[in-house]
Amino acid sequence: MEVNAQTEIIVAEGVSKTYSDHGVPVSAVKEIDLTIRTEDFAAIVGPSGSGKTTFLNIISGLDTVTEGKVWLNGKLLSEMSGRELSDFRRDNIGFIFQAYNLIPVLSVEENIEYIMLLQGVPKSERHSKVNKILAELGLSGFENRMPTQLSGGQQQRVAVARAMVSNPSIILADEPTANLDSKTGAELLDLMRELNKTSGMTFVFSTHDPMVMERAHRLVTLKDGQVVSDEIRE
Amino acid sequence: MSKKVMWAFATLCFLTAYPLALIAEAPSDTAEVDRIVRKLDDLYRSQSSYGEVEMEIITPHWQRTLAMKVWTLGLEKTFIRITSPLKEKGVATLRIGNEMWNYLPKVNKVIKIPPSMMMSSWMGSDFTNDDLVKEYSFFEDYTYRLITPEDAKEDLLYLECSPKEGLPIVWGSIIIAVRRADTIPVWQKYYDEKGNLMRIWNFGEVRLFSNRRVPAVMEIIPQAKEGNKTVVRYLTATFDADIEDNVFTLRNLRSR
Amino acid sequence: MIFKIAFRNVFRQRRRTVLTMLTMFGGFTLASISIGWSDGTYSHIIDMFTRNQLGHIQVHSEGYLDRPSLYKVIKDYENVGKNIQSIPDVEAWAPRLYAAGLASVGEKSAGIRIIGLDPESENAATHFDKKIARGTVLNDANTHEALLGKGLARILRTTIGGEVVVVSQAADGSIANDIYAIVGIVDTGDEYSDQTGFYLTLQDAQELFALENRVHEIVVIASNLDRIGPLVGEIEDAVSNAALSVAPWQEFAKSFYNAMRADQEGMWISLFVIILIVAVGVLNTVLMSVLERTREYGVLKALGVRPKQIFGLVLTEVNIMATGSIIIGAGLGILINYLLSIHGISYPQSLTYGGFEFQEMYSEVNARSLIIPAITVIVSASLVATFPAIRASRTAPARAMRAH
Numbered sequence: 001m002e003v004n005a006q007t008e009i010i011v012a013e014g015v016s017k018t019y020s021d022h023g024v025p026v027s028a029v030k031e032i033d034l035t036i037r038t039e040d041f042a043a044i045v046g047p048s049g050s051g052k053t054t055f056l057n058i059i060s061g062l063d064t065v066t067e068g069k070v071w072l073n074g075k076l077l078s079e080m081s082g083r084e085l086s087d088f089r090r091d092n093i094g095f096i097f098q099a100y101n102l103i104p105v106l107s108v109e110e111n112i113e114y115i116m117l118l119q120g121v122p123k124s125e126r127h128s129k130v131n132k133i134l135a136e137l138g139l140s141g142f143e144n145r146m147p148t149q150l151s152g153g154q155q156q157r158v159a160v161a162r163a164m165v166s167n168p169s170i171i172l173a174d175e176p177t178a179n180l181d182s183k184t185g186a187e188l189l190d191l192m193r194e195l196n197k198t199s200g201m202t203f204v205f206s207t208h209d210p211m212v213m214e215r216a217h218r219l220v221t222l223k224d225g226q227v228v229s230d231e232i233r234e
Numbered sequence: 235m236s237k238k239v240m241w242a243f244a245t246l247c248f249l250t251a252y253p254l255a256l257i258a259e260a261p262s263d264t265a266e267v268d269r270i271v272r273k274l275d276d277l278y279r280s281q282s283s284y285g286e287v288e289m290e291i292i293t294p295h296w297q298r299t300l301a302m303k304v305w306t307l308g309l310e311k312t313f314i315r316i317t318s319p320l321k322e323k324g325v326a327t328l329r330i331g332n333e334m335w336n337y338l339p340k341v342n343k344v345i346k347i348p349p350s351m352m353m354s355s356w357m358g359s360d361f362t363n364d365d366l367v368k369e370y371s372f373f374e375d376y377t378y379r380l381i382t383p384e385d386a387k388e389d390l391l392y393l394e395c396s397p398k399e400g401l402p403i404v405w406g407s408i409i410i411a412v413r414r415a416d417t418i419p420v421w422q423k424y425y426d427e428k429g430n431l432m433r434i435w436n437f438g439e440v441r442l443f444s445n446r447r448v449p450a451v452m453e454i455i456p457q458a459k460e461g462n463k464t465v466v467r468y469l470t471a472t473f474d475a476d477i478e479d480n481v482f483t484l485r486n487l488r489s490r
Numbered sequence: 491m492i493f494k495i496a497f498r499n500v501f502r503q504r505r506r507t508v509l510t511m512l513t514m515f516g517g518f519t520l521a522s523i524s525i526g527w528s529d530g531t532y533s534h535i536i537d538m539f540t541r542n543q544l545g546h547i548q549v550h551s552e553g554y555l556d557r558p559s560l561y562k563v564i565k566d567y568e569n570v571g572k573n574i575q576s577i578p579d580v581e582a583w584a585p586r587l588y589a590a591g592l593a594s595v596g597e598k599s600a601g602i603r604i605i606g607l608d609p610e611s612e613n614a615a616t617h618f619d620k621k622i623a624r625g626t627v628l629n630d631a632n633t634h635e636a637l638l639g640k641g642l643a644r645i646l647r648t649t650i651g652g653e654v655v656v657v658s659q660a661a662d663g664s665i666a667n668d669i670y671a672i673v674g675i676v677d678t679g680d681e682y683s684d685q686t687g688f689y690l691t692l693q694d695a696q697e698l699f700a701l702e703n704r705v706h707e708i709v710v711i712a713s714n715l716d717r718i719g720p721l722v723g724e725i726e727d728a729v730s731n732a733a734l735s736v737a738p739w740q741e742f743a744k745s746f747y748n749a750m751r752a753d754q755e756g757m758w759i760s761l762f763v764i765i766l767i768v769a770v771g772v773l774n775t776v777l778m779s780v781l782e783r784t785r786e787y788g789v790l791k792a793l794g795v796r797p798k799q800i801f802g803l804v805l806t807e808v809n810i811m812a813t814g815s816i817i818i819g820a821g822l823g824i825l826i827n828y829l830l831s832i833h834g835i836s837y838p839q840s841l842t843y844g845g846f847e848f849q850e851m852y853s854e855v856n857a858r859s860l861i862i863p864a865i866t867v868i869v870s871a872s873l874v875a876t877f878p879a880i881r882a883s884r885t886a887p888a889r890a891m892r893a894h
Contacts, residue, residue, distance in 0.1 A: 083797075086797075103786065105495055118795060322665050338655065341668060343655040345655055354592070
């Protein structure tokens, strides 16, 4: 299969994942073929247990497939070692989790610059990037706060900042609004849509939040681990 | 009656008249072997004796010759006085039974040898004080048998003697070679309990003293001390001489 | 950054950290004191053993130590001694002549060890004068005076004012004999040597044994126990005589040295106890905190942190605690060892070692008593933390995420 790494950022081909639940095989996803393109602002939706999170984990290399292939930026994930995967995630994917998952012992600034540190970005550059993204996300002045001193929305914004600061080619967000009130959630989503438009960053959500669906320009629906619809809206 | 292993110098009791029996064949019966052993025991033994002796002591560090006069009475008493060299002139040793005293003219003192010093050298020779004191009889204190060593010589007979149990004898065994012709000893080899050769006594220069034919020279070669050797030579010897008992007294020891 | 996270993690769970550090601190301090104590005790014993009699270094004729003999002598000893004295770290030296003999007083006789010594240098080197329990020191000349070991005087039933006849054999084969006036009684603390010890001036002994200008031994006292090793070579160079051998006390007092070494092995038992204490404490806390933070490790892994770095994070946390404990423990350990090195502890019953009696023991402040426990604490803590750290590094990010 030909993958155009310029436009096709994630390509999943015949992806299946089977878990063993107390000895009983459970199919989480079944033969999914899906391509995420550059500048997508896509939502993967479906009821609980439809395989959204599993699929997201698979395309980010956090989980392995039982069958099928996944290309990320033109690279076949199954051919990468654990260490290559770690480095690849670090350099290409930004994550936003449902439970924010900020590192509790690090300040806002430290949480955000952490990945850049791992990448070996010099201090001055880190500093300016952090300041820039904090300003963009309306978090200026919060640099030295600890996560516990922030509200849920603020924490999730920090998580977004952390995901975006190193300029990944794609941001994967697993139910980013689930723990936020609707107003905060909406603000956050608008912010991400704005970033998508201005910086051309690709976003993929897994969600069943209608607010997310409203704003997504591509809606992939999963049911029982299979894609039942894939609509693009403008 | 007990006697001395140390007949040579130690006892200095030249003894028993020697019968000139020629034994052509190796003696086979026990009585014959007993007779040889008894004769060994009695070789230098007599009721009393007097002799003039030269003792040459050779070590890797020095070599010297002592001249001395030796009196014995029975098996119990020995008196020795050194006559030369000048530095030791007058030094004397008295033994009565198991006790020993040395007299030192330089400081005019008599010293009793303590039991702890019995294994020390007598006057720097290869004899220990103990050698002068201990009296053992091959016949009574040892079991013995004739043996034929690998390098046996035609004109010698060989006896292997092992101490009887319970006796404070330091040797594991003693091999004695005697002349087949007259059973006069040629050498004795002393072994420890592990069978290591400890010292060799050689006998030589058979001479006639007071109608006795005895070896006049004894050579003691300790095996542990390389280069050490003590040679004892009888210049004169009189057996069964008329010797006064007052020779063997501390008073005589002190008189210069 | 790993270090920063680790450092802050340590402070996150204060109670647990304090508890863990207390076990490490306790283990470290205990070990530090026990090593300092044991080293101090042995230094004290070594000092008694060497400085009092044997000296730190001995010079002999080649082969004398293996098989002492009257004939294995150091010739022209005064020049040899002068050469040795010229070395900077040599504090003192003393020549000695040894011979066996028989001593006799009236009807009493005993085997003796005749020790010819130069009173002045012997006092400087081994404080021989302090071992004279009664009477006077020997005069530094040809006096025909003698000192007797305490036990020997008892055996000979004589005392100061008495006369002793000595008989032996001189180096030229002649009978060595002479008479000496007893001027003092010696108590070295070593019962056995006091039963045979008979001390003459070097001149008297040399004359008795026809060993003019010759001795059997030169003892050397170093200015410092640690300088003994290098001094051996320097003395060899200074003496520059292949017929002489120079040995440190570890060699000529081999059985004593080995016995002491064996005793010191006991130190490893106390280290083992620390390892156990530290291990149990560390395993417990680290395992708990790893289990609690599975999710955090999952996030880190999702963000692209390598397993090795997570492993490093856990170990760094443990080592931060260990280092902290060691620093505090070192302070306390040094303090206690220092106090014990000044004041010492009296034994309820005096201890006899190597023939000497010891009533008081002292500790010692040295690098060993800090370095060995420090290494022990760090290594054992790191080893024990390895298992939880591997566990943390293997956290599956996906599964950790899912566990909301």
